[in-house]
Amino acid sequence: MIHVGDQINADNANWSFSGDLTKHFDQHIEKSIPFYNASHELGVSISDFFLDDSSVCYDLGCSTGKLLTLLAQHHQAKRIQFIGIDVETEMVQYAQKSCQNFSNVEIREENLLEIELEKADLIFAYYTMQFIKPKHRQLLFNRIYQSLNWGGGFLLFEKVRSPDARFQDMMTTLYNDYKLNQGYSGDEIIAKSRSLKGVLEPFSTAGNLGLLERAGFVDITTIMKYICFQGFLAIK
Numbered sequence: 001m002i003h004v005g006d007q008i009n010a011d012n013a014n015w016s017f018s019g020d021l022t023k024h025f026d027q028h029i030e031k032s033i034p035f036y037n038a039s040h041e042l043g044v045s046i047s048d049f050f051l052d053d054s055s056v057c058y059d060l061g062c063s064t065g066k067l068l069t070l071l072a073q074h075h076q077a078k079r080i081q082f083i084g085i086d087v088e089t090e091m092v093q094y095a096q097k098s099c100q101n102f103s104n105v106e107i108r109e110e111n112l113l114e115i116e117l118e119k120a121d122l123i124f125a126y127y128t129m130q131f132i133k134p135k136h137r138q139l140l141f142n143r144i145y146q147s148l149n150w151g152g153g154f155l156l157f158e159k160v161r162s163p164d165a166r167f168q169d170m171m172t173t174l175y176n177d178y179k180l181n182q183g184y185s186g187d188e189i190i191a192k193s194r195s196l197k198g199v200l201e202p203f204s205t206a207g208n209l210g211l212l213e214r215a216g217f218v219d220i221t222t223i224m225k226y227i228c229f230q231g232f233l234a235i236k
């Protein structure tokens with residue numbers, strides 16, 4: 001029997017990266033995040049400044065392994081060790097398949113909150129930290145800083161909140177327009193934002209800079225910004 005409110009509650013605060021989403025994930029994220037492919041391409045170009053033959057490079061929250069395949073292709077001639085980490089079994093299995101032709105790419109099923117990171121020259125976290133509970137987030141930024149070699153880079157892409165309510169209203173409206181233009185219906189947009197309650201928790205630009213600085217980063221720049229999406233490059 002269906003009770004009043006069942007439908008409303010079905011999509012409330014229950015977003016998950018598991019199950020069927022994996023198969024459509026790349027299409028879904030490309031449609032949902034402006035300049036998503038461009039942000040990957042930029043990351044690959046920037047990696048030239050940090051990676052050499054002996055480097056370790058992490059992709060934290062690697063999902064389907066798309067960025068790792070681009071990186072591994074780009075650096076084919078080098079013996080870089082690429083490590084992707086994701087907590088969702090289906091994502092990990094999908095990523096392992098996508099990356100199976102690259103012997104130097106390893107995908108690990110691990111919770112970022114429970115692992116030790118090896119010394120690395122470059123760490124990517126694209127739209128992942130926003131899913132780490134705020135109470136744990138600083139700890140993870142600290143670990144990222146500690147695991148980087150001196151001169152190593154951290155590429156962080158996040159959805160960001162605005163510095164005040166007027167800007168936030170504008171950005172929400174602009175982003176809703178963007179999603180409508182991408183073919184999402186109003187119902188789909190509302191259902192997704194309801195499902196993300198308490199799961200996706202974006203910080204503002206200043207909030208992210210605070211996390212980076214408290215972790216120890218001094219040299220930080222913005223490499224991309226569009227509506228409510230921002231890419232930061234921090235160098236140790």
Ligand SMILES: C[S@@+](CC[C@H](N)C(=O)[O-])C[C@H]1O[C@@H](n2cnc3c(N)ncnc32)[C@H](O)[C@@H]1O
Pocket residue numbers: 017029060061062063064066067085086087088091110111112113125126127128131132
């Ligand atoms: C928005 S997706 C990341 C997209 C991906 N980085 C890309 O560039 O296409 C967020 C990913 O982070 C993973 N994730 C969330 N919390 C995690 C955690 N505690 N440990 C490991 N992975 C986590 C999710 O399973 C999901 O695959």
